[in-house]
Amino acid sequence: MSDRAAAELEQSIRAALQAVPLPDGTALGQSDRLAGFSLNGGSLTTTIRITPEEAATFAPIRAAAEAALGQMSSVTRAMVVLTAERGAPPDLRAPSKPDAKPAAKPPVLPDVRHVIAVASGKGGVGKSTTTVNLALGLRALGLKVGILDADIYGPSLPTLLALHGKPRVDANRQLLPSEAHGIKAMSIGLLVDEETAMIWRGPMVMSAITQMLAEVNWGALDVLLIDMPPGTGDAQLAIAQGAPLRGAIIVSTPQDLALIDARRGITMFRKVDVPILGMVENMAHFICTDCGARHDIFGSGGAEAEAARLGVPYLGAVPLTMELRAASDRGRPVVAFEPDGVLGRVYQDIARNLVARLPA
Ligand SMILES: Nc1ncnc2c1ncn2[C@@H]1O[C@H](COP(=O)(O)OP(=O)(O)O)[C@@H](O)[C@H]1O
Ligand SMILES: [Mg+2]
Structure with missing residues (x-):
């Protein structure tokens, strides 16, 4: 993608996310939390930077962002990824216990x-x-x-x-x-x-x-x-x-x-x-x-x-x-x-x- 096309893509994504509010009252479209814009065929991907503690707060924001981006004319599928930076890589020797997971999660691959x-x-x-x-x-x-x-x-x-x-x-x-x-x-x-x-x-x-x-x-x-x-x-x-x-x-x-x-x-x-x-x-x-x-x-x-x-x-x-x-x-x-x-x-x-x- 050319620099110009990339800038235009970012602009249209930000415009589409103007209507999605963040907890502090500002618009997601204007946030420097947004990064990594890509459009491949009709499949659009972007990311929202969060801290690990914000994961639950941002789950509905992620869903709202996907819905808003899905309305864009060139987009058939929008994927918004929450990225939480961590200090250290995850430690394989200490797998998180099942009871530490959020309780409301639907079962994965139930069928x-x-x-x-x-x-x-x-x-x-x-x-x-x-x-x-x-x-x-x-x-x-x-x-x-x-x-x-x-x-x-x-x-x-x-x-x-x-x-x-x-x-x-x-x-x-x-x-x-x-x-x-x-x-x-x-x-x-x-x-x-x-x-x-x-x-x-x-x-x-x-x-x-x-x-x-x-x-x-x-x-x-x-x-x-x-x-x-x-x-x-x-x-x-x-x-x-x-x-x-x-x-x-x-x-x-x-x-x-x-x-x-x-x-x-x-x-x-x-x-x-x-x-x-x-x-x-x-x-x-x-x-x-x-x-x-x-x-x-x-x-x-x-x-x-x-x-x-x-x-x-x-x-x-x-x-x-x-x-x-x-x-x-x-x-x-x-x-x-x-x-x-x-x-x-x-x-x-x-x-x-x-x-x-x-x-x-
Ligand atoms: N038993 C085999 N005989 C001949 N070529 C093989 C065999 N298994 C894999 N290959 C070839 O080796 C390469 C790597 O295989 P691939 O399945 O992509 O490996 P991986 O997924 O582990 O990276 C491919 O070109 C594949 O066609
Ligand atoms: Mg492979």
């Missing part, structure tokens, strides 16, 4: 039977690839499945499922998820452009994720997989504390295991009392495109032994194949297009192993 985080210690290990194909594997078992892409800094669901266009909004101002191959899907990448998300600080990331959890109309689902951002920071904490997680799946490559990144992920979930449902070993061995031969580049059985050592169920191994990467890049997930191929069976086995670990 989803199992909310499951798919996580990894670091990026690039195949977390998103695993999430999408596992979701399709679960779907092939007859389950109703959704995917929430919470990877703020690298959302890949729009590519992997070839999703286009902005999410629509229902009569209750809830976002409607997109749908592909019988899977419901919502991505932060459909709401905010990547450059905007890149410069968000921790608290902004947390409240964006909290709103995505509370403001999407998933309908009834058996399983919602959350494609988590890599690592163990603010966003992970927002989900671990804000979503009713049944458990987490850890995706790791054989090298990743050796490099303890996966262990860090496991430790984080254990600290917030989220059970680890299992580990998926990705890029476990190489299948040669030309000869079809299997090469155990990192040896075999290492990951399974490591999972056992960590006390984590081993859900299965996905080979490194050209086919999987090419299909993913084209937005044609293998399990949807070749459910009975080698990879289709691999992911369906993993899906079955996962279901076996869920309460009936």
Whole structure:
């Protein structure tokens, strides 16, 4: 966006917020609390800076601001995020107790039977690839499945499922998820452009994720997989504390295991009392495109032994194949297009192993 377009956008947002009063009697439109203006398609995002103590006071102001911005002619969906700066990063060793949460909050994801985080210690290990194909594997078992892409800094669901266009909004101002191959899907990448998300600080990331959890109309689902951002920071904490997680799946490559990144992920979930449902070993061995031969580049059985050592169920191994990467890049997930191929069976086995670990 050019500087001029950005200035015009800020001006029109401020004008629309003139009618929203702050507790001190001034107009929100004139406040220096407003920051971060972005318009992506019809999806408008801005933030209001508050202190943590002001969160409750500003909840209705946030709602009024969203309603006012939603009236703007170029806007189909307005998202206003409250950002509370904190001195220190949140402490994972001291998760906030459930009774410390505001009492009036409606339940999050009430119609989803199992909310499951798919996580990894670091990026690039195949977390998103695993999430999408596992979701399709679960779907092939007859389950109703959704995917929430919470990877703020690298959302890949729009590519992997070839999703286009902005999410629509229902009569209750809830976002409607997109749908592909019988899977419901919502991505932060459909709401905010990547450059905007890149410069968000921790608290902004947390409240964006909290709103995505509370403001999407998933309908009834058996399983919602959350494609988590890599690592163990603010966003992970927002989900671990804000979503009713049944458990987490850890995706790791054989090298990743050796490099303890996966262990860090496991430790984080254990600290917030989220059970680890299992580990998926990705890029476990190489299948040669030309000869079809299997090469155990990192040896075999290492990951399974490591999972056992960590006390984590081993859900299965996905080979490194050209086919999987090419299909993913084209937005044609293998399990949807070749459910009975080698990879289709691999992911369906993993899906079955996962279901076996869920309460009936
Ligand atoms: N088993 C696999 N075989 C081949 N390529 C893979 C495999 N798993 C992932 N990839 C590729 O590796 C890259 C990173 O995978 P991705 O799922 O985006 O990782 P993450 O979500 O952990 O960052 C992508 O290009 C993806 O297509
Ligand atoms: Mg990813």
